[in-house]
Amino acid sequence: MKKLLLIAAAVGLTSVALFSQARGAAQAVVYSGARLIVGDGSVVESSAFLVENGRIASVGAKQRADAFMSRGATRVDLTGKTVMPAMVNVHVHIGYEGYTSWGAENHTPANVLDHLQREAFYGVGATQSVGSSPVEQSLQIQKDQQAGRLPPAARFFFMPGMAPPDGGPDAVLRVATSKLHVINEVSTPEEARAAVQRMAALGIPQVKIWVDDRRGTYPKMTPEVYTAIIDEAHKHRMLVNAHATTLPDQKAVVRAGVDVLVHMVQGDMIDEELVAILKEKRPYWATVIGLGDRPGVCTSDPFFEEALPPSLVASIRATKEARPLAPSCGPPSPNAARREEILAYNFPKMIAAGVRLVLGTDTGIQPGHTFGTGEHVELARWVQLGLSPRDAIIAATSTPAALLGINDMGTVAPGKSADYVVLDANPLEDIHNTRKISSVYLRGEKLDRAALLAKWQHRSTAP
Ligand SMILES: [Zn+2]
Numbered sequence: 522m523k524k525l526l527l528i529a530a531a532v533g534l535t536s537v538a539l540f541s542q543a544r545g546a547a548q549a550v551v552y553s554g555a556r557l558i559v560g561d562g563s564v565v566e567s568s569a570f571l572v573e574n575g576r577i578a579s580v581g582a583k584q585r586a587d588a589f590m591s592r593g594a595t596r597v598d599l600t601g602k603t604v605m606p607a608m609v610n611v612h613v614h615i616g617y618e619g620y621t622s623w624g625a626e627n628h629t630p631a632n633v634l635d636h637l638q639r640e641a642f643y644g645v646g647a648t649q650s651v652g653s654s655p656v657e658q659s660l661q662i663q664k665d666q667q668a669g670r671l672p673p674a675a676r677f678f679f680m681p682g683m684a685p686p687d688g689g690p691d692a693v694l695r696v697a698t699s700k701l702h703v704i705n706e707v708s709t710p711e712e713a714r715a716a717v718q719r720m721a722a723l724g725i726p727q728v729k730i731w732v733d734d735r736r737g738t739y740p741k742m743t744p745e746v747y748t749a750i751i752d753e754a755h756k757h758r759m760l761v762n763a764h765a766t767t768l769p770d771q772k773a774v775v776r777a778g779v780d781v782l783v784h785m786v787q788g789d790m791i792d793e794e795l796v797a798i799l800k801e802k803r804p805y806w807a808t809v810i811g812l813g814d815r816p817g818v819c820t821s822d823p824f825f826e827e828a829l830p831p832s833l834v835a836s837i838r839a840t841k842e843a844r845p846l847a848p849s850c851g852p853p854s855p856n857a858a859r860r861e862e863i864l865a866y867n868f869p870k871m872i873a874a875g876v877r878l879v880l881g882t883d884t885g886i887q888p889g890h891t892f893g894t895g896e897h898v899e900l901a902r903w904v905q906l907g908l909s910p911r912d913a914i915i916a917a918t919s920t921p922a923a924l925l926g927i928n929d930m931g932t933v934a935p936g937k938s939a940d941y942v943v944l945d946a947n948p949l950e951d952i953h954n955t956r957k958i959s960s961v962y963l964r965g966e967k968l969d970r971a972a973l974l975a976k977w978q979h980r981s982t983a984p
Contacts, residue, residue, distance in 0.1 A: 548594075548595065549571060549572070549573040549578070549593065549594035549595070550571070550572050550573075550594055550595050550596070550597055550965070551569055551570070551571050551586050551589045551590050551594045551595070551596045551597070552568075552569065552570050552571075552572065552596075552597045552599050552604070553568070553569040553583050553586040553596060553597070553599065553600075554567060554568070554569075554583055554598055554599045554600030554601070554602070555567075555568055555599035555600070555601075555602045555603060555604045555943065556568065556603040556604070556947060557570065557580070557603075557604050557933060558604065558605040558606075558911075558914055558933075558948070558949065559580075559606075559932050559933055559934060560605065560606035560914065560915065560918040560919045560931055560932035560933060560934075561915065561919050561932050561934075562911055562912075562915055564911075565580070565581070565582060567582065567583040568580065568581070568582065568583060568604070569581055569582065569584075569585050569586035569589055570589075570604075570933065571589040571594060572939040572962075572965045573594075573965075574965070575938060575939055575964035575965035575966070576929075576936065576937065576938055576939055576965065577933055577934060577935055577936065577937045577938075577939050578935060579935055580933065580934060580935055599943060601945075602943050602944060602945065602959060603943075603944040603945075603946065603947045603948065603949075603954070604933060604941050604942070604943055604944070605914055605918070605933075605941065605942050605944065605948065605955070606646070606914075606918040606919070606930065606931055606932055606933050606937075606940065606941050606942075607641075607644055607645060607646025607647070607675075607918075607930065607940040607941055607942055607961065607962075607963065608644055608645045608646065608880060608896050608917045608918060608921075608942075609645070609646060609647045609648070609879075609880065609917070609918060609921035609925060609927065609930060609931060610640065610645055610647070610648040610649065610675075610880050610881060610882055610884075610896055610921070611649045611651070611781070611783075611805075611807055611879050611880065611881045611921045611924055611925065612649065612651050612783050612807045612809060612881030612882060612883055613636075613640075613648050613649065613650055613651065613881075613882060613883070613884045613885050613892065614650060614651065614652075614653045614694060614883065614884070614885035614886055615633050615636045615637070615648070615650040615653075615654060615677075615679070615885055615892075616628040616629075616633045616636065616650070616653075616654060616885070617694075617697050617885060618632075618636065618885050618888060618891065618892070619632065620829060620830050620833050620888055621830060621832070621833065623693075623697075623887075623888070624696070624697050624700075625696075625697040625698075625700035625701050628655070628658075628697070628701060630658060630661070630662055630665075633654075633659075633662055633677065634662070634671055634672070634674055636648075636885065636892050637674035637675045637676075637677055638672070638673075638674045638675075638973055639828060639891070639892040639893045639973075639977075640674070640675035640892050640893050640896075641673060641674045641675045641961060641963060641968055641973075642828065642893055642961070642968070642970055642973050642974070643892070643893025643894060643896065643897065643958065644893075644896075644942035644955065644958055644961050645675050645892075645893060645896055646675055646676060646930055646940040646963060647676040647677075647678060647921075647922070647927055647930055648675045648676070648677065648678065648892075649678035649679060649680065649727075649925060650677075650678070650679040650680075650885075651679075651680060651682070651729050651762060651783060651881075652680060652681065652682025652683075652689075652690070652698075652703075652704070652729035652731070652762075652764075653682060653690065653694060653697075653698050653703055653885075654679040654680075654681075654703065655701050655702075655703055656681055656703075656720075656723065656725075659677070659679040660723065662677055663677055663678075663679075673963050673964075673966060673968055673969075674963075676927070676930075678925055680725065680726075680727035680728055680729050680762065681703075681705055681716075681720055681725060681728055681729070682698075682703065682704050682705065682728070682729040682730070682731065683704070683705045683706075683707055683713065683716060683717075683728060683729065683730050683731070683742075683750060684704050684705075684706060684707075684730070684731040684742060685706065685707070685708060685739075685740040685741065685742050685743075685746070686706040686708060686740065687706075687739070687740055688706075688731055688734075688739045688740045688741065688742065689706075689731040689739070690731065691735070691846055691886075692845075692846065693846045693847075693886065693887075694886060707746060707750075708746070709745075710745050710746055710748070710749035711749075713746050713749045713750045713753065714749050714750075714752075714753040716750075717750055717753040717754050717757065717759065718753065718757070720759065721754075721759060725759070726758075726759055726760065726926060727759060727760045727761070727762060727781075728750065728754055728759055728760075728761055728762065729761075729762040729763075729764065729783065730742060730747055730750055730761060730762070730763050730764065730774075730779070731764045732747060732763055732765040732770050732773075732774055733764055733765060733766055733767070733770065744773060744777065747761075747763075747774065747777060747779075748777050751777055751778045751779060752778075755778065760780040760781060760924075761778070761779045761780050761781070762779070762780065762781040762782075762783050763779040763781070763782055763783065764783055764784060765779075765782065765784070766784045766785070766786060766787045767786065767787070767788075767789070768786050768791060768792065768795060771786055771791075771795060772794060772795050772798055775795075775798050775799060775802050775804055776798050776802070778802070779804060780804055780805060781804060781805040781806070781879075781924065782804050782805070782806045782807070782876070783807050783809070783881060784807070784808075784809050784883075785806070785808050785809070785810075785864075785867060785868075785871065786867060788863070789863065790863055790866050790867060791866075791867050791870055791871065795874075796870060796873075796874045799871065799874035799875060799876055800874050800875050803875045803876065803877060804876060804877070805876070805877045805878075805879050805920075805924050806871060806876035806877065806878055806879065807879050807880070807881025807882075808868070808878070808881065808899065808902075808903070809881055809882060809883045810864065810898075810899060810902040810903075810906075811882060811890055811895050811898035811899050811902060812882065812884075812886065812887075812890050812895075813860065814890070814898065814902070815850065815853065816837055816848045816849075816850065816889030816890060817889075817890075817894055817898060818834050818837050818838065818848070818850075818889060819837070819838060819850035819889075824894065824897075824956050825894050827974060827978075828893070828973075828974060828977045828978075829888070829891070829977075830980075833888055837849070837850060837888070837889050838850050846886065846887060847887050847889075848887050848888060848889025849889075864906060865906060868903070868906040868907065868908075869906065869907050872908065877920055877924070878903070878908075878912075878916040878920065879916055879920050879921040879924055880896060880899060880900070880916060880917040880921050881899075881921075882895035882896055882898075882899050883895075884896075896917065897953075897955050897956050899917075900913045900914075900917055900948075900952050900955055901952050901953055903916070903952075904952040910948055910949045910950075910951075910952045911949060913952055914948065914949075914955075918930075918931045918932065919931035919932050938963075938964055938965075939962055939963075939964060939965035940962065940963050940964065941961075941962050942955075942958055942960075942961050942962075943958070943959040943960045943961070943962070944957050944958060944959060945957040945958075945959050958970075
């Protein structure tokens, strides 16, 4: 009951005016002295930027700060800090995680908002739920958010999913999505086209398909069906995201024209044939590496546990046996070394083939790899596998913003929404410094991270 009251308070109508997100900060503020990572690869070592009405109005060297001030702005000194754009995550499963339970029963607008707030707390300005969100509820949340009726949080994006009857998501997610009747089950090209047309009529810009047969345990989407989906979607200027995790499936779906691969090839080194197809098609690519890693909460780093119930952290740490699709702090699995070998081979080869790398984490599936922290894990993995921190930040900001069609996010540049993260250390020197968050700004307003943390810590101790 206490939990319900808290949630009610968080989304209650009385808080609307106080928390209006669409409004943006009206006052003009000049932020000066920070190293500015623009998000397009460029850096201003000592910067000044003016924020007005929730937007970046001007950006330049620190020497320009006085010129920006002449508009009657106030000034905030960020000397010693680094500023980067808020991140954009293109692959999460929002709504089901409850941290003390997981499932369809948790999927309420209040819980979706909670997850969006967790993303924002950790520096994520927009996040996309892929194939697992109920359409009507999601459209309503988007409308409420756009109208400024919700407290500050990451912007919410979603896409419907399509699969053969009894196919689709992994065993855990499938139970939850079935209860909410979320997956569009299609057997024929005609059914597939009709489903895409319904989505297009609602103005939905992307769709996910599950092509995987999960090692022969699921019915597989046929080429006839996914070819029809891709064709119909492209007619309506929609993008198609594919869950295809085997080497033959990735070749087939990219060749057939899917726009986004939401996973990497699992269990195989990629080959020259796939490289050639990627070079020609240049799909977007979300890696989802961290989901297969030992959870961050297995270490004593407060970054991973500060927003989680202590009982949850303790139970993950106490779990030593390997459990499919669930967190464990036991010894590495027998195939861990082989997995690293494949990652070290495939990741740079995929990048060299010209895929457009975008941040995607699959967070929301299990509590050991969760909203907000999962993004930082993914960035560190990319850099460990050879990507430069500069390119990792581009792939976490401007490239995914372009994929989602978010014109006013992804860089800290004139005209963009003032959505950025202030860091205490430079992630270009060490990518782990993205975790040293001093503050997060959304639409020019400083996010009240302390209040969010207090809410989560209070909830975690409530009976
Ligand atoms: Zn997923």
